[in-house]
Amino acid sequence: MDLYSDVLVIGNGVAGMFAALNIDKKYKVILISKTKADDCNTYLAQGGISKAKNKDDIDLFVEDTMKAGKGKNKIEAVRVLAEESIKNIDILMELGMEFDKDGEDFDYTREGAHTINRIVHSADVTGKRVFETLFKEVEKRENIILYENTTLVDILKYEGMCAGGVVIKENQVHTIHSKFTILATGGIGGLFNNSTNRRCMTGDGIAIAIKNNIKLSNLNYIQFHPTALYERGSEDRKFLISESLRGEGAHLVNKNKKRFVDELLPRDVVANRIWEEEKNTNSKCVYLDISHMENKFIKSRFPGIYNGCKKRGLDITQKPIPVTPVQHYFMGGIDVDLNSKTSMENLYACGEVSCTGVHGANRLASNSLLEGLVFSRRAALDINKKIDKTSMINLKHKLEIEEAKSIEETNLKYVLDTFAKALGDKKNELINS
Ligand SMILES: Cc1cc2nc3c(=O)[nH]c(=O)nc-3n(C[C@H](O)[C@H](O)[C@H](O)COP(=O)(O)OP(=O)(O)OC[C@H]3O[C@@H](n4cnc5c(N)ncnc54)[C@H](O)[C@@H]3O)c2cc1C
Known part of the structure; x- marks a missing residue:
């Protein structure tokens, strides 16, 4: 079947849902998740979300993030993260998110390598509450259609531009045509024997990027919690x-x-x-x-x-x-600019699958949900600006289910080979640990 949308968002975690919600309501969005909607790492987040306490804390927040990242971070992305943290937490609260309070102020908590208490949280189930807040809003939006149990196996490519994606849903192949596509497919923990991640997080977005020659960065920056x-x-x-x-x-x-x-x-x-x-x-x-x-x-x-x-x-x-x-997080990923745009035209990536450069070689605690919010919103706002000037390519594309399934299997091989190379001698120790 051929489906059409202005924007196709792959992934229903914090990055995918927040991107979809920030696309102007006049545009049609198709949002897909590989398994059940809540089967994402966002739902599992415990500690909270980092946030500059006020404008005076921005420089120190940047400094803490850079120090934890061993100075390998992209400073301009770290500044964006810190400067836009306050605004994005406000937007999340306008959507209904409730954080624990200490009187009128947030009940700020602390985690490793933060100089001060600057993490907002909802008990120790912050991710579940973020997920529920965004999901409730997604369900209300008439311009957003969610397909669960739908797996992206490849993107559609035409003259160096992304024109949508090919998915498997209920053992059938569908082609989704879109003006813009956002990959928000999350992390890689499912490739490791021991990981905190959902087992379905097998780096699918990374595999698709490798196969389509989309630029990747920092593949060896893998965090162990x-x-x-x-x-x-x-x-x-x-x-x-x-x-x-x-x-x-x-x-x-x-x-x-x-x-x-x-x-x-x-x-x-x-x-x-x-x-x-x-x-x-x-x-x-x-x-x-x-x-x-x-x-x-x-x-x-x-x-x-x-x-x-x-x-x-x-x-x-x-x-x-x-x-x-155990394995916990992937700092590397699909290389993106400050608006989450990848090296391919009309293709964006945000959340854990992307590499904005904010985390450097080691992510500062509670900076991931924040990155998902800040940079997915930036992707959506950039797309909103361009969308009226962009036409649908409507590529002719037909694939049988067996071919699509064999592409899915090859994706896993691509991603495993790539990480094995990136990790070099440490491969066996890390993947099996
Ligand atoms: C146990 C745990 C605790 C954590 N605690 C914190 C914390 O306190 N603070 C913090 O900042 N970070 C925390 N993190 C990290 C953070 O939760 C994640 O990095 C973040 O939620 C990733 O969001 P995301 O939207 O990029 O991906 P996810 O939320 O993982 O969503 C990925 C989505 O992509 C979909 N998908 C994947 N492949 C495909 C495909 N081929 N086709 C279709 N859909 C696909 C999945 O179905 C899913 O919907 C924690 C992580 C874990 C595992």
């Missing part, structure tokens, strides 16, 4: 124990109950120290201990983590949590 729950033998995605526990005073200790690292150092430093400590003590994990804090505080501030651990037989108000580093 220091503290995922250590569960012996489990093949599911790993349960994250948010950095904000450490921000609120939890201690990291080894099997001999000794502290061995400053818990608020950047993620890569803490993850490396944990790996070292595991080797030195011949253990598969270390422990994160918050049991010295008040029961009532733990349960009300971290209900998601408290209940998640309780379900697995662990009461975190009484016992330390076994933790170990």
Whole structure:
């Protein structure tokens, strides 16, 4: 079947939905998600969203982000992120998002490598609340049509321009023609044995970009979160124990109950120290201990983590949590400019699949949801400006289901080969860890 839309958005996380919502209501948007709508990493986010506390905090926010990123960040993108953080959080609240408050002000929390408390949150289920806020609005918008369980297998290309995408839905191939396409397909955690990510996050957008010679950057910048729950033998995605526990005073200790690292150092430093400590003590994990804090505080501030651990037989108000580093986030991705435009005409990328350069070599905690908001809105505003002057290409395209499925399989191979090359000698250690 051939479908037509002004804008095609691939991915229903924070980046895809916020992009769709910022496209002018007079344009038709098709929004697709690979599996169920809430099966995205956005839904899982715990800690919160970074935000400059006020105009005076912008420079320090930029500095913290650059330091965590080891100076490999694109400074102009980091400035945009910090400067537009206040406005984007305001827009999110206008859409109905509620953050925890301390009196009239936000209840700002802290995570590793932030010099001050500047993270807004909704208990420890910020991502779920962001998802619900945006999804409710998407459902209300008459110009946005959502197709769930619909997988993009390739983009349509005509003379170096993107003209839409080819998708598989209910075992049938559909061609979606569009003036502009936005890839918001998220991260790569599904390629790793141990990751906090949804298993369906297999870097599909990256594969499609590789195949179509779209510029990529920083493929070796993969973040390992220091503290995922250590569960012996489990093949599911790993349960994250948010950095904000450490921000609120939890201690990291080894099997001999000794502290061995400053818990608020950047993620890569803490993850490396944990790996070292595991080797030195011949253990598969270390422990994160918050049991010295008040029961009532733990349960009300971290209900998601408290209940998640309780379900697995662990009461975190009484016992330390076994933790170990696992794959968590991808700083590299499809290279984009400050308006999220890729190297291909009429194609944009935003959210985790893109590389705006804001994170450098190591993402500062809680900067990902913010990047998703700031840069997807920029993509949408840029498209709004250009769309009336852009015509639909309406490319003739026909593909049988077997061919489409074989493209999908090749995509996975492309992306695995590419990461294997990018990671070099560390490949086996990292992909299997
Ligand atoms: C456990 C956990 C906790 C986190 N906590 C925080 C936090 O506190 N603060 C923070 O800033 N960040 C946090 N992050 C990171 C952050 O949640 C993600 O980086 C961010 O949500 C990514 O948003 P996104 O819109 O790019 O992708 P996602 O939300 O992952 O959405 C990707 C979408 O793309 C779709 N898709 C993928 N491939 C295809 C395809 N081939 N065809 C069609 N659709 C496709 C998926 O179906 C999905 O809808 C956390 C991540 C995890 C995993």
